[in-house]
Amino acid sequence: MVITLGIVGAGSFSKQFVPLFQAHPLIRDVSVTDLLPERSEWFKSRFGIRSYASFEDMLNSDVNAIAIFTQRHLHGPLAIQALQAGKHVYSAVPMADKIEEIQGIVQLAAHSGLIYMLGETAYYYPAALFCREEQRKGSFGDFVYAEAQYYHDMEHGFYEAFQHSGGEQWKRAAGVPPMHYPTHSIGALVSATGAYVQKVSCFGYKDDRHPDEVFGHGKNDWDNPFSNETAILHMSNGGICRANEYRRVGIKKSTSYIGTFYGTKGSYEWAYADHYFVRSEGSAMKVSNVSKLLNSAELESHRNDPDFTDQVANGKYDYVSMSPIMNAGRLPQQFEKLEAGHRGVHKFLVDDFAKAVHTGKLPPNHAWAAARYNIPGIVAHQSAMRDGEALAVPDLGDAPAEWALLDPEAAV
Template sequence: MTFSLGIVGAGQFSGRFARLFLAHPGVSDVYVTDLIPERAEGLAAAEGLAGTFPDYEAMLESAAVDAVAIFTQRWTHGPLVLQGLAAGKHVYSTVPMAISAQEIAEIIDAVRATGLTYMMGETSHYHPATVHARDRIAEGAFGRVFYAEGDYVHDMDLGFYDAYRHSGGEEWRSTASYPPMLYPTHSVGGVLGAWRTHAVSVSAIGVVDERGDEVFDRSVSRF
């Protein structure tokens, strides 16, 4: 039995997943929608997708789509996930799941109420090292696990500013400052993906921005 999938957001990231979805034997048709119709049409043509929808609402209303995969801006995931579940669709989203504890709780409640599936695609969970550690911990090979560390670094000079300009337009600086602690999933995903535990408290130490490019200026950043 297969199911159909609707991709939400045709930016730089979703094309790679479109190819993977199409290659999966459990997925039949793949559709796409984007706020910029030309991007959706371009992705559909480039990857041979089944078609496009004019907007997210039209996709959710369509009986041709069984599930949606959200590849939009990071701070939009929570509301879009809830909207998808309310429409009776299974939902996959890239990280983060949401940007507030309230949004996360609402998603959990919606999944319980609807019986639908929500998945956050945390890549660190599937890294070979994480998979190996997860298997070995489950076997008891590491003995009592009581401490672990995880690190993840994004060098903003290696293409990220270009990506922000692509997605943010003239106002890209206002969202390029998205706070790391609203997006900690890659750094903690390896540890929590291997070790079946959870965090009970969180703290953060920041550094003063010295780049002088206005990205982290309070008068510019929406965060």
């Protein structure tokens, strides 16, 4: 199947994806729509693509796949509308911020056979790839405990990001509960453990003293008082995870990663530029430094610089450089000269979605997986609002067994 792709939301993030969508050999045509016509116009002249006057016009056209890049709380209803119109859907994270919307997306995907893929960047990050693969191979033994986090201080680009489309009322959206954007932390944990969350207890960092007045009673659309939320997750395999979603924290780099991962036979630990893999061999423990596999060659080439750790802490080498653990060789050669953000991950996102639509096979981070990344976050925020009360997390189950899974490494 040849893909004709319509992008909804001509904002800061989608413009990084247009050259990749245009270059992908399975995508024939790319178009755009935005509520603000001047943004669509800018995309038209910058990338030479067509535009539609509205999302509804795009849905009524022969576009067969929709890529959603609107502000985060708008994704759920747009994905539902697109699936109802018979379109395949790629959605930037999060999936939705209401459990009913997530249920709706999963049901529509099940009944229609259409592809839904969540564009979760952290899934393709080196630590997630490493832990997922070693866990799958059994190197860690039985899963015990892991930690993941998405730290992104408001001052590191978030004010500008929310102001870009939020107008005078931008704080109403900027105060979104951190756990409503849980996929970078919880998604990484769920995908690496291969388990799902059954129960959650969460505490919030009350932030009504800060002069920006983004968080606090009456300050935002969710009446959310918390800038930081920490969730303890009880997993279906009996293990425990800790997920942090922080928007007020003294760390420069906005980043999402698995920090530690422990099993009964081994573990993974990370600090800045150093990654360690520990396994028991008989009665002894063997420690391997796996930094060269997980860091990009560019980062490693600066290891002896006097300010190396500061540079790493500031995310200097992260943006476009891939690590050896990321299989760049499986990407279309048309991508070779193009830059891609989040350590090159955007290339994998576009490639997996295009291959899934083309083959009809389920991509990584399909609707059922995505539900398992998002629903625990929504329930976690409810728990935080109830002073950490442990709450059961609804699970929407596995993807249908008869629906073949895409092997992203295989040629289509």
